[in-house]
Amino acid sequence: MQIVMPVNLTPPVAAELLPVAGVSLGIAEANIKREKRKDLLVMQLSDGARVAGVFTRNRFCAAPVTVAREHLVQPDGIRALLVNTGNANAGTGEQGVQDARTSCAALAGLLGCKPCQILPFSTGVIMEPLPVAKIAAGLPGAVANMRPDNWPAAAEAIMTTDIVAKAVSRQVTIDGVRITITGIAKGSGMIHPNMATMLGYIATDAAIAQPLLQEMVSQAANRSFNCITVDGDTSTNDALMLIATGKSALPETGSADSAAGRALQAAISEVAIFLAQAIVRDGEGATKFITVQVEGGTSEDECRQIGYAIARSPLVKTAFFASDPNLGRILAAIGYAGIDDLDVTALKLYLDEVLVAERGGRAASYREEDGQRVMRQSDITIRVVLDRGKAVATLWTCDFSYDYVKINASYRS
Amino acid sequence: MQIVMPVNLTPPVAAELLPVAGVSLGIAEANIKREKRKDLLVMQLSDGARVAGVFTRNRFCAAPVTVAREHLVQPDGIRALLVNTGNANAGTGEQGVQDARTSCAALAGLLGCKPCQILPFSTGVIMEPLPVAKIAAGLPGAVANMRPDNWPAAAEAIMTTDIVAKAVSRQVTIDGVRITITGIAKGSGMIHPNMATMLGYIATDAAIAQPLLQEMVSQAANRSFNCITVDGDTSTNDALMLIATGKSALPETGSADSAAGRALQAAISEVAIFLAQAIVRDGEGATKFITVQVEGGTSEDECRQIGYAIARSPLVKTAFFASDPNLGRILAAIGYAGIDDLDVTALKLYLDEVLVAERGGRAASYREEDGQRVMRQSDITIRVVLDRGKAVATLWTCDFSYDYVKINASYRS
Numbered sequence: 160m161q162i163v164m165p166v167n168l169t170p171p172v173a174a175e176l177l178p179v180a181g182v183s184l185g186i187a188e189a190n191i192k193r194e195k196r197k198d199l200l201v202m203q204l205s206d207g208a209r210v211a212g213v214f215t216r217n218r219f220c221a222a223p224v225t226v227a228r229e230h231l232v233q234p235d236g237i238r239a240l241l242v243n244t245g246n247a248n249a250g251t252g253e254q255g256v257q258d259a260r261t262s263c264a265a266l267a268g269l270l271g272c273k274p275c276q277i278l279p280f281s282t283g284v285i286m287e288p289l290p291v292a293k294i295a296a297g298l299p300g301a302v303a304n305m306r307p308d309n310w311p312a313a314a315e316a317i318m319t320t321d322i323v324a325k326a327v328s329r330q331v332t333i334d335g336v337r338i339t340i341t342g343i344a345k346g347s348g349m350i351h352p353n354m355a356t357m358l359g360y361i362a363t364d365a366a367i368a369q370p371l372l373q374e375m376v377s378q379a380a381n382r383s384f385n386c387i388t389v390d391g392d393t394s395t396n397d398a399l400m401l402i403a404t405g406k407s408a409l410p411e412t413g414s415a416d417s418a419a420g421r422a423l424q425a426a427i428s429e430v431a432i433f434l435a436q437a438i439v440r441d442g443e444g445a446t447k448f449i450t451v452q453v454e455g456g457t458s459e460d461e462c463r464q465i466g467y468a469i470a471r472s473p474l475v476k477t478a479f480f481a482s483d484p485n486l487g488r489i490l491a492a493i494g495y496a497g498i499d500d501l502d503v504t505a506l507k508l509y510l511d512e513v514l515v516a517e518r519g520g521r522a523a524s525y526r527e528e529d530g531q532r533v534m535r536q537s538d539i540t541i542r543v544v545l546d547r548g549k550a551v552a553t554l555w556t557c558d559f560s561y562d563y564v565k566i567n568a569s570y571r572s
Numbered sequence: 573m574q575i576v577m578p579v580n581l582t583p584p585v586a587a588e589l590l591p592v593a594g595v596s597l598g599i600a601e602a603n604i605k606r607e608k609r610k611d612l613l614v615m616q617l618s619d620g621a622r623v624a625g626v627f628t629r630n631r632f633c634a635a636p637v638t639v640a641r642e643h644l645v646q647p648d649g650i651r652a653l654l655v656n657t658g659n660a661n662a663g664t665g666e667q668g669v670q671d672a673r674t675s676c677a678a679l680a681g682l683l684g685c686k687p688c689q690i691l692p693f694s695t696g697v698i699m700e701p702l703p704v705a706k707i708a709a710g711l712p713g714a715v716a717n718m719r720p721d722n723w724p725a726a727a728e729a730i731m732t733t734d735i736v737a738k739a740v741s742r743q744v745t746i747d748g749v750r751i752t753i754t755g756i757a758k759g760s761g762m763i764h765p766n767m768a769t770m771l772g773y774i775a776t777d778a779a780i781a782q783p784l785l786q787e788m789v790s791q792a793a794n795r796s797f798n799c800i801t802v803d804g805d806t807s808t809n810d811a812l813m814l815i816a817t818g819k820s821a822l823p824e825t826g827s828a829d830s831a832a833g834r835a836l837q838a839a840i841s842e843v844a845i846f847l848a849q850a851i852v853r854d855g856e857g858a859t860k861f862i863t864v865q866v867e868g869g870t871s872e873d874e875c876r877q878i879g880y881a882i883a884r885s886p887l888v889k890t891a892f893f894a895s896d897p898n899l900g901r902i903l904a905a906i907g908y909a910g911i912d913d914l915d916v917t918a919l920k921l922y923l924d925e926v927l928v929a930e931r932g933g934r935a936a937s938y939r940e941e942d943g944q945r946v947m948r949q950s951d952i953t954i955r956v957v958l959d960r961g962k963a964v965a966t967l968w969t970c971d972f973s974y975d976y977v978k979i980n981a982s983y984r985s
Contacts, residue, residue: 504665
């Protein structure tokens with residue numbers, strides 16, 4: 160298959176991915192779907208580390224999602240995360256849940272903890288039985304090579320149709336203490352909020368109280384992974400996990416409104432947004448990265464509704480692929496977004512700084528060559544100004560190319 | 573461009589398209605977007621003919637939709653319909669409305685009626701000014717060649733990205749009187765209910781009271797054009813018009829519950845369903861025609877919601893294009909359809925007669941070769957049995973191919 164490169168996204172530089180004290184990562188090639196491919200990741204956490212997460216809202220949620228939700232609320236503390244690619248263990252019924260439990264038990268045996276202290280995650284093809292024996296056989300190797308600086312290999316190990324690994328680190332100094340936040344994510348197709356077909360793991364050495372940790376991961380998801388779409392398909396396996404090991408010298412943060420709470424939230428959200436945008440830049444077949452900004456709505460929901468109508472329209476997305484300023488398709492998408500009392504003569508449509516439409520039609524100042532110039536770029540902002548309120552929403556999407564069809568018509572083969 | 577043939581759809585046979593007394597059709601090549609192409613249609617109606625219609629719910633509705641809605645409610649009776657392709661006159665603001673009125677006035681001058689007795693329709697590219705002078709110049713030719721047996725040419729004249737013309741006739745005998753119903757439609761992309769990018773015109777020589785005519789066209793649309801999707805984009809210009817000339821010997825029908833009312837509704841709906849399915853069979857790039865039937869829901873809305881999640885999923889549609897029974901993607905779509913209390917372990921998924929999934933996972937009896945056999949067909953039914961109520965919905969969609977992208981990335985060029 161011919162490879163399309165992601166849009167302005169380069170692989171992470173290993174030296175720039177910072178270890179997080181209290182997190183150790185091991186990788187294995189377990190031959191789950193293909194041979195000679197990293198497909199198993201173990202993230203071991205130090206004693207006392209806290210974990211919170213958000214999961215897919217798909218009713219056909221995968222077995223590992225069910226099991227991870229259960230394990231997160233038990234009192235013993237999470238000691239490790241186990242991630243496999245090549246098989247989603249979704250649409251696998253009761254057997255799938257048993258298989259997820261068996262995988263947790265296998266890792267717990269190696270690490271000397273309880274099975275309920277393991278969080279399982281799977282990504283890959285749906286409705287195929289999880290090859291538990293291969294996972295169990297791969298685990299000793301993964302455990303044997305656990306290292307704190309294994310983040311680059313970990314980012315690779317969770318990839319499926321991703322072309323480049325997605326990982327980033329940030330540091331923030333709070334009360335004189337340097338806090339590290341490192342995150343990895345995977346996802347490329349079946350990407351739509353609530354959530355995307357994505358797995359994301361963000362770890363920090365800060366100590367964060369459990370309720371605040373949950374609040375922080377929810378807020379980070381809402382500003383990042385819940386603002387992207389590649390194809391409008393919401394997956395069965397999505398999960399974003401936030402780990403706080405508490406290994407830094409900073410005292411525990413318990414309030415979102417404290418200076419430390421705000422600084423941590425900002426840094427965590429920044430990492431999440433980087434990872435979410437990276438998923439869109441590496442969207443299946445993507446050749447363009449498109450920011451959709453809707454302003455002046457009566458509510459954020461309304462802005463998101465209009466933004467998503469644009470961001471998931473196949474006609475809009477193929478026009479961007481063709482660099483064709485066939486911008487009436489954006490107007491059509493705004494019109495069918497479902498805002499019944501929308502006054503289309505009051506809104507303005509911009510492509511980057513170019514005013515395209517106003518008063519219900521093409522702007523008098525608009526010249527096709529200006530639209531054409533912006534359309535040729537690889538990073539483009541569609542801006543819709545509704546002029547009916549103060550709410551704003553920003554979403555990210557990509558274009559729709561031959562390669563999306565090619566990748567998804569041949570995914571299993 | 574390489575041409576994909578529609579799925580099991582052949583062009584109408586001219587001899588099988590029956591004239592409808594009281595309707596005369598004229599065609600011209602007005603060079604609106606391209607030369608040497610039929611792009612203008614005039615349908616003249618006899619005095620006393622009644623017209624009712626349903627229109628797009630897109631807030632950015634096209635100028636001709638606005639004008640046609642106005643003209644339909646004026647008391648003077650409609651004398652002609654004017655349809656142009658090559659330009660949608662949508663996203664054209666106040667000038668677009670003036671242009672639609674100018675076109676009506678030009679035709680009214682030739683036919684000797686008032687401009688408000690003309691219904692205008694446009695389809696084609698959005699946000700380009702309507703070339704009114706070309707339309708005015710083409711009208712005398714169209715009027716000069718008006719004939720009752722011009723339905724085949726009329727079906728061709730309204731095509732845009734359609735590969736074959738869509739037209740059908742039915743006859744029904746009521747109280748010993750033979751009633752004729754003939755319909756034409758266009759549409760191929762930007763197809764999603766409420767309504768599709770489609771124009772449809774159905775005419776009968778029955779006499780039908782105005783309120784019943786409106787009821788009949790709404791019901792026919794709900795069972796046909798509002799049950800299809802190609803790409804999830806709802807257009808700015810959709811319209812389905814039902815014309816009753818009253819030229820047959822059958823007395824006026826005023827009640828939906830009479831024998832005549834039921835017979836007429838059935839025949840009109842049958843014509844509408846044929847035309848709607850023809851649009852999907854000729855969906856841009858389509859290689860498969862897919863019926864999505866959702867049964868056992870608590871409401872028809874719920875069944876439609878699940879059906880549309882499946883029918884518009886790019887992942888499902890690319891799997892069908894590849895003839896790949898990657899049927900977990902259908903489960904994922906059911907799961908994200910937004911039915912919060914859906915019990916996924918209670919539902920059954922069938923591909924034609926093959927039971928694919930039950931109890932939340934793959935059915936024990938399912939064999940990949942059975943799924944593969946059905947997937948290779950060009951007409952396929954996806955059946956979801958929810959087992960939670962008695963409601964049913966049936967939708968029609970097509971697969972998603974390279975050619976969809978190709979057609980829509982090059983539409984304007």
